[in-house]
Amino acid sequence: xxxxxxxxxxxxxxxxxxxxxxxxxxxxxxxxxxxxxxxxxxxxxxxxxxxxxxxxxxxxxxxxxxxxxxxxxxxxxxxxxxxxxxxxxxxxxxxxxxxxxxxxxxxxxxxxxxxxxxxxxxxxxxxxxxxxxxxxxxxxxxxxxxxxxxxxxxxxxxxxxxxxxxxxxxxxxxxxxxxxxxxxxxxxxxxxxxxxxxxxxxxxxxxxxxxxxxxxxxxxxxxxxxxxxxxxxxxxxxxxxxxxxxxxxxxxxxxxxxxxxxxxxxxxxxxxxxxxxxxxxxxxxxxxxxxxxxxxxxxxxxxxxxxxxxxxxxxxxxxxxxxxxxxxxxxxxxxxxxxxxxxxxxxxxxxxxxxxxxxxxxxxxxxxxxxxxxxxxxxxxxxxxxxxxxxxxxxxxxxxxxxxxxxxxxxxxxxxxxxxxxxxxxxxxxxxxxxxxxxxxxxxxxxxxxxxxxxxxx
Amino acid sequence: xxxxxxxxxxxxxxxxxxxxxxxxxxxxxxxxxxxxxxxxxxxxxxxxxxxxxxxxxxxxxxxxxxxxxxxxxxxxxxxxxxxxxxxxxxxxxxxxxxxxxxxxxxxxxxxxxxxxxxxxxxxxxxxxxxxxxxxxxxxxxxxxxxxxxxx
Numbered sequence: 001x002x003x004x005x006x007x008x009x010x011x012x013x014x015x016x017x018x019x020x021x022x023x024x025x026x027x028x029x030x031x032x033x034x035x036x037x038x039x040x041x042x043x044x045x046x047x048x049x050x051x052x053x054x055x056x057x058x059x060x061x062x063x064x065x066x067x068x069x070x071x072x073x074x075x076x077x078x079x080x081x082x083x084x085x086x087x088x089x090x091x092x093x094x095x096x097x098x099x100x101x102x103x104x105x106x107x108x109x110x111x112x113x114x115x116x117x118x119x120x121x122x123x124x125x126x127x128x129x130x131x132x133x134x135x136x137x138x139x140x141x142x143x144x145x146x147x148x149x150x151x152x153x154x155x156x157x158x159x160x161x162x163x164x165x166x167x168x169x170x171x172x173x174x175x176x177x178x179x180x181x182x183x184x185x186x187x188x189x190x191x192x193x194x195x196x197x198x199x200x201x202x203x204x205x206x207x208x209x210x211x212x213x214x215x216x217x218x219x220x221x222x223x224x225x226x227x228x229x230x231x232x233x234x235x236x237x238x239x240x241x242x243x244x245x246x247x248x249x250x251x252x253x254x255x256x257x258x259x260x261x262x263x264x265x266x267x268x269x270x271x272x273x274x275x276x277x278x279x280x281x282x283x284x285x286x287x288x289x290x291x292x293x294x295x296x297x298x299x300x301x302x303x304x305x306x307x308x309x310x311x312x313x314x315x316x317x318x319x320x321x322x323x324x325x326x327x328x329x330x331x332x333x334x335x336x337x338x339x340x341x342x343x344x345x346x347x348x349x350x351x352x353x354x355x356x357x358x359x360x361x362x363x364x365x366x367x368x369x370x371x372x373x374x375x376x377x378x379x380x381x382x383x384x385x386x387x388x389x390x391x392x393x394x395x396x397x398x399x400x401x402x403x404x405x406x407x408x409x410x411x412x413x414x415x416x417x418x419x420x421x422x423x424x425x426x427x428x429x430x431x432x433x434x435x436x437x438x439x440x441x442x443x444x445x446x447x448x449x450x451x452x453x454x455x456x457x458x
Numbered sequence: 459x460x461x462x463x464x465x466x467x468x469x470x471x472x473x474x475x476x477x478x479x480x481x482x483x484x485x486x487x488x489x490x491x492x493x494x495x496x497x498x499x500x501x502x503x504x505x506x507x508x509x510x511x512x513x514x515x516x517x518x519x520x521x522x523x524x525x526x527x528x529x530x531x532x533x534x535x536x537x538x539x540x541x542x543x544x545x546x547x548x549x550x551x552x553x554x555x556x557x558x559x560x561x562x563x564x565x566x567x568x569x570x571x572x573x574x575x576x577x578x579x580x581x582x583x584x585x586x587x588x589x590x591x592x593x594x595x596x597x598x599x600x601x602x603x604x605x606x607x608x609x
Contacts, residue, residue, distance in 0.1 A: 054568055058565055064468075065555050088535055088538035180531075181531075185530070199561055200565075201530060201532070201534050201562075202565045203564070253556075
């Protein structure tokens with residue numbers, strides 16, 4: 001920065017100046033200046049104090065950059081991605097303190113992504129890794145306390161599956177939201193029929209504090225039309241994260257209508273279908289930048305609009321078994337020693353439901369019994385929402401079976417175990433194409449994972 | 459030789475600097491995750507998936523990209539780079555700025571108080587023309603001039 005940095009001028013003056021400059025510039029896309037209500041103008045002029053003024057200025061500039069004609073009111077709870085107090089990912093503590101000191105909080109409560117993996121006992125970590133994590137998360141407690149003051153729903157509201165019944169952050173169709181976490185954005189839009197863009201960390205919080213979000217992108221009807229028709233022509237129901245990865249690669253940031261899944265999934269969005277679409281959407285959002293998909297005959301906008309959900313000039317693409325096999329084969333092995341025995345296995349990215357946990361318990365227990373074996377051979381951590389683990393812990397034998405088999409359960413997120421070279425080159429396996437994308441973990445389908453856990457080798 | 463392009467000033471300013479160019483989507487967090495830990499004069503691109511930029515120093519440069527990609531958790535990176543002193547001088551987008559980049563850059567601008575100049579909608583022809591090392595002059599009206607000597 002140094003000499004060339006443009007220093008900011010005082011708060012109010014700069015806002016007006018910038019808005020004028022933006023409006024006067026010849027505009028390639030022909031977008032008009034954003035129109036604000038008198039109330040919004042007043043906040044922008046400082047009627048509610050300088051900090052909310054700054055919040056509003058940030059949201060208004062965001063709207064101008066996105067070409068929004070106006071702001072709209074947020075109508076439901078938030079879900080935000082910023083669960084980790086790591087500088088460069090989290091907002092600075094000073095910024096959060098500035099918001100808290102001004103008495104600001106989000107208009108509706110919010111949930112957050114999973115906590116970092118600070119429940120060390122569940123992750124089979126070595127001493128040096130604990131030291132790195134302790135240093136990395138030295139501000140975590142203070143950070144969580146600030147987020148509670150800013151509107152975090154409760155001290156356990158940490159999961160990437162907030163819309164599970166037991167977690168209870170379930171948006172209604174038509175709700176206007178400012179969510180982040182790509183996996184949650186795509187589910188809220190696609191399966192629940194709510195409306196949110198893929199907002200980035202910090203902007204998500206500031207929109208929810210302002211209670212306003214720019215009317216743009218996936219908040220607008222036209223942008224919710226499918227520009228791709230993706231025909232699934234597999235013999236059986238494909239693995240959801242593999243199908244999602246294939247769709248994401250194909251359509252990138254576009255909206256697909258997926259056909260052919262109605263052969264396998266029930267039309268009434270019951271729990272197994274919701275689990276499937278959550279996994280598929282997570283992978284779509286990771287492999288591409290998909291914020292909304294439709295599934296013919298299943299998701300609400302596809303059901304309500306029929307073929308009208310397709311844009312007239314849409315493109316068509318087919319996904320078959322050969323293509324999914326080729327995709328799996330294309331994933332490089334990023335282990336230091338590609339022939340190594342797996343050192344660890346991480347399951348539950350994204351967090352899985354009670355029914356999915358029960359599937360792993362049944363499958364692992366049956367496979368162990370078939371081998372006359374008591375415990376699995378690869379240290380394994382399975383992640384789910386704290387509320388899901390609490391609900392299962394009270395009633396079901398699934399958790400006991402998993403623990404007896406040697407599986408550890410955590411409400412954390414494995415992603416952060418790859419930061420700062422914590423797991424560079426380690427032989428880690430996962431069933432998540434999302435975790436695979438961001439780390440050196442190696443992807444295997446669910447049933448193959450069970451075999452590897454029992455046998456101890458790939 | 460002078461080549462001029464016109465875009466939309468998102469965060470306007472008058473700056474000059476040296477171009478670094480990514481022809482594919484710029485993954486913000488993957489590029490900078492190694493550059494946000496301590497004050498520094500350099501920001502070496504750490505995204506091994508970006509053949510154009512991997513290993514290049516992006517600090518104090520004019521970063522030319524089509525748009526950005528990557529995790530929604532990448533929003534705080536820009537503000538952190540500004541605080542660490544190794545942010546790019548300006549960002550030039552061929553396409554309309556994406557919501558992740560807009561969010562992160564505007565938050566940094568308003569809350570860190572130091573500006574990374576941003577111009578978007580410069581068009582695909584801009585990205586086909588500009589090359590690493592070009593001297594660029596950006597005006598607050600969104601004009602971008604590429605200056606090459608001896609060409």
